[in-house]
Amino acid sequence: MKRAQFASSFGVIAVTVGSAVGLGNIWRFPYEAGSNGGGAFLLLNVLFVFLIGVPVVAAEFVIGRYTGLSVRSAFKKLAPGEAWNLIGYTGLAGAILILGFYSVVAGWTMEYIFESLRGFGGVESVEGLHGRFDAFASDTWKPLLWTLLFLSANFIVLIRGVAGGIEKASNFLMPLLFLILLAFAINSFTLDKASEGLKFLFHPDLSKLTGTSVLDAMGQAFFSLSVGMGCLITYASYFKRDTPLVKTSVITASLDTFVAILSGIIIFPAVFTFGQEPAAGPKLVFEVLPSIFCHMTGGMIWSTLFFILLFVASLTSTLSICEVSIAYMVDELNMKRTKAVIITILIGIALASLCSLSFGPLSDIRIAGRNIFDMFDFAASNVLLPIGGMLVSIYVGFKMDRMIVKSELLKGEKSAAMRGFVRFIIFSLRWICPGAIGLVFLFGLGIF
Ligand code: PHE
Numbered sequence: 001m002k003r004a005q006f007a008s009s010f011g012v013i014a015v016t017v018g019s020a021v022g023l024g025n026i027w028r029f030p031y032e033a034g035s036n037g038g039g040a041f042l043l044l045n046v047l048f049v050f051l052i053g054v055p056v057v058a059a060e061f062v063i064g065r066y067t068g069l070s071v072r073s074a075f076k077k078l079a080p081g082e083a084w085n086l087i088g089y090t091g092l093a094g095a096i097l098i099l100g101f102y103s104v105v106a107g108w109t110m111e112y113i114f115e116s117l118r119g120f121g122g123v124e125s126v127e128g129l130h131g132r133f134d135a136f137a138s139d140t141w142k143p144l145l146w147t148l149l150f151l152s153a154n155f156i157v158l159i160r161g162v163a164g165g166i167e168k169a170s171n172f173l174m175p176l177l178f179l180i181l182l183a184f185a186i187n188s189f190t191l192d193k194a195s196e197g198l199k200f201l202f203h204p205d206l207s208k209l210t211g212t213s214v215l216d217a218m219g220q221a222f223f224s225l226s227v228g229m230g231c232l233i234t235y236a237s238y239f240k241r242d243t244p245l246v247k248t249s250v251i252t253a254s255l256d257t258f259v260a261i262l263s264g265i266i267i268f269p270a271v272f273t274f275g276q277e278p279a280a281g282p283k284l285v286f287e288v289l290p291s292i293f294c295h296m297t298g299g300m301i302w303s304t305l306f307f308i309l310l311f312v313a314s315l316t317s318t319l320s321i322c323e324v325s326i327a328y329m330v331d332e333l334n335m336k337r338t339k340a341v342i343i344t345i346l347i348g349i350a351l352a353s354l355c356s357l358s359f360g361p362l363s364d365i366r367i368a369g370r371n372i373f374d375m376f377d378f379a380a381s382n383v384l385l386p387i388g389g390m391l392v393s394i395y396v397g398f399k400m401d402r403m404i405v406k407s408e409l410l411k412g413e414k415s416a417a418m419r420g421f422v423r424f425i426i427f428s429l430r431w432i433c434p435g436a437i438g439l440v441f442l443f444g445l446g447i448f
Pocket of ligand 1 (some may be wrong): 019020021022023024025098223224225226229231317318320321439
């Protein structure tokens with residue numbers, strides 16, 4: 001069967017940005033920045049995105065487009081029997097773990113769409129709103145049901161295939177998302193303690209950084225760019241021959257970073273205005289945002305819109321996560337797409353249920369101090385994705401035929417700036433990425 005392709009160049013950007021922009025930017029970035037000193041974390045994150053992230057994104061694109069295959073099959077073709085094939089498995093494992101915890105948070109956003117419509121039951125105080133979130137997240141059934149519903153929404157889009165389902169949905173939803181975020185960011189400047197919040201986000205206080213915050217900033221960069229688990233290899237296998245890979249990487253990374261900064265601009269002024277704690281962890285966005293909405297005119301309409309948007313952003317990301325496993329089963333196991341979609345969603349349901357219950361009945365299960373949800377996030381973002389990114393950079397930087405890499409990177413690239421950038425990408429893949437990722441990794445895990 002002929003391989004599916006994304007239909008337009010707008011579609012390529014929409015699906016790639018759709019994968020990158022998600023809960024990682026709007027939910028994960030603010031709480032990671034909040035727990036790691038704000039500005040210093042942002043600075044490190046931006047450095048990681050552009051010095052390491054963009055080159056690895058481009059390298060994944062090269063592998064995917066050149067082989068026209070998903071992650072496991074691509075390495076089987078490029079380096080049969082060699083250790084590089086490990087990337088196929090770290091990628092799959094990462095995808096499945098991320099699908100598990102991500103679907104839970106996406107489920108929370110669905111509950112919050114309805115909470116907004118109900119006006120948060122008339123509760124307006126910060127304590128009251130915290131209590132409502134805690135009671136919801138630790139409940140056994142409610143979050144679980146939303147998670148299941150969210151995975152069913154994935155099923156409905158995925159079953160329609162690549163161009164028909166994923167691309168069509170992203171073309172329409174991604175531009176809408178940008179517009180709504182921009183409106184919220186502008187509103188943020190009118191809050192009482194806007195300047196304190198903006199200072200926290202933009203003023204880097206390097207003394208706040210520890211070994212783990214450096215690892216967190218790198219994990220956040222990988223997670224947010226959807227890189228290191230073969231997701232972009234899989235997407236690039238659906239690119240056309242003349243899709244410009246470097247331009248697509250740079251646009252994706254820039255928009256992705258822009259959205260993370262926007263959500264910081266939305267969250268931190270509110271954190272300070274309403275006297276909340278920037279280091280509140282995964283609940284931050286769900287506790288802080290309702291406080292803003294309760295103090296805005298027409299707040300509940302804005303709130304409903306915001307959570308719809310967050311739901312949409314999550315959906316376009318999980319579609320790409322599921323695609324890693326679906327394409328694996330189709331390419332590698334010769335399975336029909338429908339069957340592969342069903343199996344992937346069932347695995348998602350099993351793991352997401354564990355993560356959801358880890359806030360309630362399973363909260364006593366702790367691994368190295370983390371509950372199941374946090375453990376899945378840590379193992380995927382801070383361990384599997386960096387390992388995947390390091391292997392991809394070494395493979396494309398040193399092992400893959402230099403002429404192929406260059407010609408893939410230059411294809412369709414019309415601007416002189418992007419063509420010049422190719423040299424930096426190759427340099428970084430060889431001399432910056434492997435060493436930097438390795439060092440941060442050992443340092444962050446406390447081995448160094
Ligand atoms: N980048 C997505 C986000 O920021 C999450 C993701 C990670 C998607 C890995 C695909 C692969 O929400």
